[in-house]
Amino acid sequence: MGADRRRAGPRPDGTATTLVRLEMLGAVARITLGRPEVLNALSRELAERTMAALEDATGQGARAIVLAGAGRAFSAGADLAGFDELRQKDVASVPAAIGRDMREVLNPLTQAIAESPVPVVCAIQGACAGGSVGVALAADVVLMARSSYLLIPQVAQLGIVPDLGATWWMPRLAGRARALGAMLLGERVGAEQAAAWGLVWACVDDAALADEALRLAERLARTPSAVVRATRELVDAAPEATLVEQLEAERQVQIGFLGTAHFHERVARFLTAPKKDRKGG
Secondary structure (H helix, E strand, C coil), X not given: CCCEEEEEEECCCCCEEEEEEEEEECCXXXXXXXXXXXXXXXXXXXXXXXXXXXXXXXXXXXXXXXXXXXXXXXXXXXXXXXXXXXXXXXXXXXXXXXXXXXXXXXXXXXXXXXXXXCXXXXXXXXXXXXXXXXXHHCCCEEEEECCCEEECCHHHHHCCCCCCCHHHHHHHHHCHHHHHHHHHHCCCEEHHHHHHHCCCCEEECHHHHHHHHHHHHHHHHCCCHHHHHHHHHHHHHHHHCCHHHHHHHHHHHHHHHHCCHHHHHHHHHHHHCCHHHCCCC
Protein backbone atom coordinates (compact mmCIF):
# COMPACT_ATOMS: atom_id res chain seq x y z
CA MET A 1 0.00 0.00 0.00
CA GLY A 2 3.03 2.29 -0.28
CA ALA A 3 5.28 4.07 2.17
CA ASP A 4 2.44 5.77 4.02
CA ARG A 5 0.03 2.96 4.74
CA ARG A 6 -2.93 3.78 6.95
CA ARG A 7 -5.42 1.30 8.16
CA ALA A 8 -8.06 1.20 10.84
CA GLY A 9 -8.88 -1.92 12.75
CA PRO A 10 -12.23 -3.56 12.02
CA ARG A 11 -15.08 -3.03 14.43
CA PRO A 12 -17.11 -6.03 15.60
CA ASP A 13 -19.78 -5.03 13.06
CA GLY A 14 -17.23 -5.00 10.26
CA THR A 15 -17.12 -1.24 9.70
CA ALA A 16 -13.94 0.80 9.87
CA THR A 17 -12.89 2.97 12.78
CA THR A 18 -10.27 5.61 13.41
CA LEU A 19 -10.32 4.98 17.16
CA VAL A 20 -6.73 3.85 16.75
CA ARG A 21 -4.85 4.64 13.55
CA LEU A 22 -1.93 2.59 12.31
CA GLU A 23 0.35 4.09 9.66
CA MET A 24 3.28 2.25 8.13
CA LEU A 25 6.04 4.76 7.39
CA GLY A 26 8.79 2.62 5.94
CA ALA A 27 10.27 0.56 8.77
CA VAL A 28 8.38 2.59 11.39
CA ALA A 29 4.76 2.14 12.45
CA ARG A 30 2.98 5.15 13.91
CA ILE A 31 0.06 4.32 16.19
CA THR A 32 -2.22 7.23 17.09
CA LEU A 33 -4.87 7.18 19.80
CA GLY A 34 -7.95 8.65 18.15
CA ARG A 35 -10.41 9.96 20.75
CA PRO A 36 -9.39 13.64 20.67
CA GLU A 37 -12.89 14.77 21.64
CA VAL A 38 -12.31 13.22 25.10
CA LEU A 39 -8.54 13.81 25.18
CA ASN A 40 -7.92 10.17 24.23
CA ALA A 41 -9.36 8.85 27.48
CA LEU A 42 -8.47 5.20 27.99
CA SER A 43 -11.64 3.24 27.37
CA ARG A 44 -11.66 -0.54 27.21
CA GLU A 45 -12.09 -0.44 23.44
CA LEU A 46 -9.25 2.04 22.96
CA ALA A 47 -6.90 -0.16 24.97
CA GLU A 48 -7.95 -3.27 23.06
CA ARG A 49 -7.44 -1.60 19.71
CA THR A 50 -4.09 -0.15 20.72
CA MET A 51 -2.84 -3.60 21.70
CA ALA A 52 -4.15 -4.98 18.41
CA ALA A 53 -2.32 -2.19 16.54
CA LEU A 54 0.93 -2.98 18.35
CA GLU A 55 0.66 -6.59 17.27
CA ASP A 56 -0.42 -5.65 13.76
CA ALA A 57 2.52 -3.26 13.39
CA THR A 58 5.10 -5.95 14.05
CA GLY A 59 3.14 -8.38 11.90
CA GLN A 60 3.49 -5.92 9.01
CA GLY A 61 7.24 -5.77 9.51
CA ALA A 62 7.69 -2.63 11.62
CA ARG A 63 11.10 -2.41 13.22
CA ALA A 64 10.14 0.47 15.52
CA ILE A 65 6.91 2.08 16.70
CA VAL A 66 5.85 5.64 17.50
CA LEU A 67 2.92 5.90 19.93
CA ALA A 68 1.10 9.23 19.90
CA GLY A 69 -2.25 10.83 20.65
CA ALA A 70 -4.49 12.77 18.27
CA GLY A 71 -5.52 16.31 19.09
CA ARG A 72 -4.30 18.42 21.99
CA ALA A 73 -3.40 15.67 24.48
CA PHE A 74 -1.64 12.35 24.59
CA SER A 75 -4.28 11.01 26.98
CA ALA A 76 -6.32 12.27 29.91
CA GLY A 77 -6.14 8.84 31.53
CA ALA A 78 -9.17 6.85 32.64
CA ASP A 79 -12.48 7.23 30.84
CA LEU A 80 -14.29 8.75 33.81
CA ALA A 81 -17.41 9.47 31.78
CA GLY A 82 -17.71 5.78 31.05
CA PHE A 83 -17.19 4.96 34.70
CA ASP A 84 -19.86 7.46 35.70
CA GLU A 85 -22.34 5.92 33.30
CA LEU A 86 -21.70 2.55 34.90
CA ARG A 87 -21.90 4.07 38.38
CA GLN A 88 -25.33 5.52 37.70
CA LYS A 89 -26.62 2.17 36.50
CA ASP A 90 -25.21 0.05 39.31
CA VAL A 91 -22.77 1.65 41.72
CA ALA A 92 -22.05 -1.66 43.43
CA SER A 93 -20.68 -3.10 40.20
CA VAL A 94 -18.07 -0.39 39.65
CA PRO A 95 -15.13 -1.91 41.61
CA ALA A 96 -15.45 -5.31 39.95
CA ALA A 97 -15.97 -3.82 36.48
CA ILE A 98 -12.99 -1.48 36.68
CA GLY A 99 -10.85 -4.19 38.24
CA ARG A 100 -11.78 -6.50 35.37
CA ASP A 101 -10.88 -3.87 32.77
CA MET A 102 -7.54 -3.31 34.48
CA ARG A 103 -6.79 -7.03 34.52
CA GLU A 104 -7.99 -7.79 31.01
CA VAL A 105 -7.00 -4.78 28.89
CA LEU A 106 -5.49 -1.78 30.70
CA ASN A 107 -2.63 -3.47 32.56
CA PRO A 108 -1.92 -5.65 29.50
CA LEU A 109 -1.57 -2.47 27.43
CA THR A 110 1.24 -1.18 29.64
CA GLN A 111 2.83 -4.62 29.54
CA ALA A 112 2.51 -4.89 25.75
CA ILE A 113 4.39 -1.62 25.31
CA ALA A 114 7.06 -2.54 27.85
CA GLU A 115 7.58 -5.96 26.25
CA SER A 116 7.21 -4.92 22.61
CA PRO A 117 9.45 -6.99 20.33
CA VAL A 118 10.55 -3.73 18.66
CA PRO A 119 11.48 -0.39 20.27
CA VAL A 120 8.66 2.02 21.09
CA VAL A 121 8.96 5.81 21.07
CA CYS A 122 6.16 7.65 22.89
CA ALA A 123 5.42 11.22 21.81
CA ILE A 124 3.57 13.25 24.44
CA GLN A 125 1.77 16.49 23.68
CA GLY A 126 -0.56 18.31 26.05
CA ALA A 127 -1.77 16.29 28.99
CA CYS A 128 -0.51 12.86 29.91
CA ALA A 129 -2.59 12.18 32.99
CA GLY A 130 -3.67 9.42 35.32
CA GLY A 131 -3.23 5.91 34.04
CA SER A 132 -1.76 7.14 30.77
CA VAL A 133 1.41 8.13 32.65
CA GLY A 134 2.16 4.47 33.30
CA VAL A 135 1.32 3.62 29.70
CA ALA A 136 3.60 6.32 28.29
CA LEU A 137 6.55 5.59 30.57
CA ALA A 138 6.48 1.96 29.46
CA ALA A 139 7.97 3.04 26.12
CA ASP A 140 11.69 2.68 25.48
CA VAL A 141 12.13 6.35 24.57
CA VAL A 142 9.72 9.06 25.71
CA LEU A 143 9.64 12.52 24.14
CA MET A 144 7.58 15.42 25.48
CA ALA A 145 6.51 18.59 23.74
CA ARG A 146 7.78 21.56 25.72
CA SER A 147 4.27 22.65 26.74
CA SER A 148 3.16 19.16 27.78
CA TYR A 149 3.01 17.73 31.26
CA LEU A 150 2.55 14.61 33.35
CA LEU A 151 -0.18 14.61 35.98
CA ILE A 152 -1.13 11.91 38.48
CA PRO A 153 -4.37 13.14 40.09
CA GLN A 154 -5.72 9.89 41.49
CA VAL A 155 -4.62 10.37 45.10
CA ALA A 156 -5.34 14.07 45.60
CA GLN A 157 -8.45 14.40 43.44
CA LEU A 158 -10.11 10.98 43.38
CA GLY A 159 -9.04 9.24 46.56
CA ILE A 160 -7.61 6.21 44.76
CA VAL A 161 -4.06 5.08 44.01
CA PRO A 162 -1.98 5.63 40.86
CA ASP A 163 -2.13 2.70 38.48
CA LEU A 164 -1.25 1.17 35.10
CA GLY A 165 2.40 1.01 36.12
CA ALA A 166 2.99 4.54 37.40
CA THR A 167 4.04 3.32 40.86
CA TRP A 168 6.54 0.95 39.18
CA TRP A 169 8.08 3.33 36.65
CA MET A 170 8.26 6.63 38.51
CA PRO A 171 10.33 5.64 41.57
CA ARG A 172 12.73 3.70 39.36
CA LEU A 173 13.19 6.61 37.00
CA ALA A 174 12.96 9.65 39.28
CA GLY A 175 13.43 8.28 42.79
CA ARG A 176 11.06 7.73 45.71
CA ALA A 177 10.88 11.34 46.90
CA ARG A 178 9.93 12.78 43.52
CA ALA A 179 7.56 9.95 42.70
CA LEU A 180 5.71 10.27 46.01
CA GLY A 181 5.60 14.05 45.80
CA ALA A 182 4.12 14.01 42.30
CA MET A 183 1.59 11.36 43.28
CA LEU A 184 0.49 12.60 46.69
CA LEU A 185 0.32 16.29 45.75
CA GLY A 186 -1.15 15.71 42.31
CA GLU A 187 0.83 18.56 40.79
CA ARG A 188 1.82 18.84 37.16
CA VAL A 189 5.31 17.77 36.16
CA GLY A 190 6.21 19.86 33.13
CA ALA A 191 8.22 18.53 30.22
CA GLU A 192 11.48 20.21 31.17
CA GLN A 193 11.11 19.07 34.76
CA ALA A 194 10.29 15.52 33.65
CA ALA A 195 13.44 15.47 31.53
CA ALA A 196 15.53 16.88 34.39
CA TRP A 197 14.17 14.19 36.72
CA GLY A 198 15.03 11.44 34.25
CA LEU A 199 11.43 10.44 33.61
CA VAL A 200 11.72 11.02 29.85
CA TRP A 201 14.48 11.17 27.26
CA ALA A 202 13.97 14.79 26.20
CA CYS A 203 11.56 17.65 25.68
CA VAL A 204 11.39 19.36 22.30
CA ASP A 205 9.58 22.30 20.80
CA ASP A 206 5.92 21.52 20.28
CA ALA A 207 6.11 21.88 16.51
CA ALA A 208 9.05 19.47 16.33
CA LEU A 209 7.53 16.64 18.39
CA ALA A 210 6.11 14.47 15.61
CA ASP A 211 9.16 14.78 13.36
CA GLU A 212 11.62 14.17 16.19
CA ALA A 213 9.72 11.08 17.38
CA LEU A 214 9.76 9.68 13.85
CA ARG A 215 13.45 10.49 13.44
CA LEU A 216 14.36 8.65 16.63
CA ALA A 217 12.19 5.69 15.68
CA GLU A 218 13.92 5.50 12.30
CA ARG A 219 17.28 5.40 14.06
CA LEU A 220 16.08 2.65 16.38
CA ALA A 221 14.70 0.70 13.43
CA ARG A 222 18.25 0.32 12.11
CA THR A 223 19.32 -1.55 15.25
CA PRO A 224 18.60 -5.29 15.45
CA SER A 225 15.46 -5.81 17.51
CA ALA A 226 17.10 -8.59 19.50
CA VAL A 227 19.80 -6.17 20.68
CA VAL A 228 17.16 -3.64 21.74
CA ARG A 229 15.25 -6.28 23.69
CA ALA A 230 18.39 -7.62 25.37
CA THR A 231 19.51 -4.12 26.38
CA ARG A 232 16.05 -3.35 27.77
CA GLU A 233 16.05 -6.59 29.78
CA LEU A 234 19.50 -5.90 31.21
CA VAL A 235 18.55 -2.37 32.26
CA ASP A 236 15.26 -3.49 33.82
CA ALA A 237 16.94 -6.32 35.74
CA ALA A 238 19.82 -4.20 37.03
CA PRO A 239 18.11 -2.71 40.14
CA GLU A 240 17.55 -6.18 41.58
CA ALA A 241 21.04 -7.50 40.72
CA THR A 242 24.38 -7.22 42.44
CA LEU A 243 27.25 -5.80 40.43
CA VAL A 244 28.76 -9.27 40.05
CA GLU A 245 25.44 -10.67 38.83
CA GLN A 246 24.98 -7.84 36.36
CA LEU A 247 28.50 -8.17 34.98
CA GLU A 248 27.91 -11.87 34.39
CA ALA A 249 24.52 -11.23 32.79
CA GLU A 250 26.13 -8.74 30.41
CA ARG A 251 28.88 -11.23 29.58
CA GLN A 252 26.43 -14.01 28.78
CA VAL A 253 24.29 -11.80 26.55
CA GLN A 254 27.33 -10.29 24.85
CA ILE A 255 28.66 -13.69 23.86
CA GLY A 256 25.52 -14.33 21.87
CA PHE A 257 25.84 -11.12 19.85
CA LEU A 258 29.61 -11.22 19.26
CA GLY A 259 29.15 -13.98 16.71
CA THR A 260 26.50 -12.28 14.61
CA ALA A 261 27.08 -11.10 11.06
CA HIS A 262 25.63 -7.72 11.99
CA PHE A 263 28.32 -7.15 14.63
CA HIS A 264 31.18 -8.08 12.31
CA GLU A 265 29.79 -5.92 9.51
CA ARG A 266 29.52 -2.96 11.89
CA VAL A 267 33.09 -3.47 13.15
CA ALA A 268 34.46 -3.61 9.60
CA ARG A 269 32.53 -0.49 8.62
CA PHE A 270 33.69 1.36 11.73
CA LEU A 271 37.36 0.53 11.12
CA THR A 272 37.27 1.53 7.46
CA ALA A 273 35.38 4.79 7.97
CA PRO A 274 37.30 8.08 8.07
CA LYS A 275 38.15 8.99 11.64
CA LYS A 276 35.97 12.10 11.52
CA ASP A 277 32.93 9.92 10.72
CA ARG A 278 33.47 7.34 13.45
CA LYS A 279 30.80 7.29 16.12
CA GLY A 280 30.48 4.86 18.95
CA GLY A 281 27.60 2.34 18.89
